[in-house]
Amino acid sequence: MAELVPLDKLHERDRFDCGSPELNSFIRSTARQHQDKGLSRTSVLVNLEADDPHRILGYFSLTAYQAASEDLPDSLRRKLPRTIPAILLGRLAVDQAFQSQGYGGSLLVEAMRRVAQTASLVGVAGLFVDAKDERAAQFYSHFGFVALRSNPLKLYLPIGTLISFVESDASS
Ligand SMILES: CC(C)(COP(=O)(O)OP(=O)(O)OC[C@H]1O[C@@H](n2cnc3c(N)ncnc32)[C@H](O)[C@@H]1OP(=O)(O)O)[C@@H](O)C(=O)NCCC(=O)NCCS
Numbered sequence: 203m204a205e206l207v208p209l210d211k212l213h214e215r216d217r218f219d220c221g222s223p224e225l226n227s228f229i230r231s232t233a234r235q236h237q238d239k240g241l242s243r244t245s246v247l248v249n250l251e252a253d254d255p256h257r258i259l260g261y262f263s264l265t266a267y268q269a270a271s272e273d274l275p276d277s278l279r280r281k282l283p284r285t286i287p288a289i290l291l292g293r294l295a296v297d298q299a300f301q302s303q304g305y306g307g308s309l310l311v312e313a314m315r316r317v318a319q320t321a322s323l324v325g326v327a328g329l330f331v332d333a334k335d336e337r338a339a340q341f342y343s344h345f346g347f348v349a350l351r352s353n354p355l356k357l358y359l360p361i362g363t364l365i366s367f368v369e370s371d372a373s374s
Contacts, residue, residue, distance in 0.1 A: 203251060204259055204305065206312055209233055209244040218258045220295035222334055228293050229261055241265060242292055245312070247305060260296035260305045262313045264289055267330055269358075273350045278360055286327040289317050294331075310345055311371055314359070318368045321361050328360045 209215075215230045233244040242265040246258045267290035271282040291313055296306045317329050331347060333339035333355045343349075346367065347357035 204247050204249050204308075206245050206247050206309075209237060209246050209261065212256050213246055213248070213258050214254070214256050215258065218261075218295075218297055220260075220301075221298050222295065224334060225293055225295040228263075229258065229295070233261070233263060236263070236265075244293075247296075247309060258297065259300045260294075260309050262294040262309050263292045264313060264316065265292050266290075269327075269330055273352050273356075274358060275348055275351065278348070278358070282327070287325050288327050289320065289329050291329055291331040306341065307345070310342075311368070314364050315368050317361075318365050321365070326361055328358055329364055331357050331359075333357060 209229075211234065215233070218229050219226055229244070229246075233242070236242040237244060242263040244261055244263040247260040248255055248258060267288045268285050269288050271279045271284055271286050273279075274282070291310075294306065294309055294313065296309070314329065317326060320326055329347075331342055333342055335355070339349065339355055339357060342357045342359075345359070346363055347359045350356040350358060
């Protein structure tokens with residue numbers, strides 16, 4: 203069964219291939235450095251019962267973030283200060299061998315659950331994401347993210363929507 207665990211040095215980072223050189227490079231070369239410096243936290247999906255329990259099926263990384271509210275769609279930015287505290291889903295990817303099996307959706311829901319937990323302790327207005335292309339943006343739109351005014355590849359999920367989603371997912 204697949205489990206989500208913190209990235210560590212035993213994980214087979216060089217083997218990971220999601221089809222995107224930028225997202226491969228992040229997990230292979232950058233994620234552990236960023237983790238050591240406290241810049242982001244990366245969680246990896248592994249199958250602990252498989253012959254290769256250190257193989258990475260997918261991953262995501264989260265980081266604290268500050269955003270300009272003027273970038274939000276009109277209906278969402280009313281009465282907000284100019285800058286808002288948020289969390290950035292810096293990267294999310296699934297290895298090509300495991301795509302279209304529900305892992306990407308599960309990773310996103312787990313990332314949202316962690317944002318909801320964080321928001322119960324620290325002010326968080328929502329979750330931002332940088333989609334690498336139009337196809338990735340459609341993946342996030344599928345889960346309710348809305349595009350920012352300045353860039354359709356930057357998307358946002360308000361904290362209220364995120365918490366409602368997490369609560370309804372937990373009760374279903
Ligand atoms: C995009 C990506 C993360 C999706 O992961 P996946 O495991 O293949 O997706 P899932 O099988 O979990 O799909 C979950 C849901 O999203 C939908 N979906 C998947 N990709 C989609 C897309 N590009 N556009 C719209 N919906 C999409 C699926 O139909 C599914 O819907 P359902 O739950 O209603 O059945 C994966 O294909 C990937 O890593 N691609 C390369 C890297 C990338 O683009 N990362 C995005 C961050 S920039």
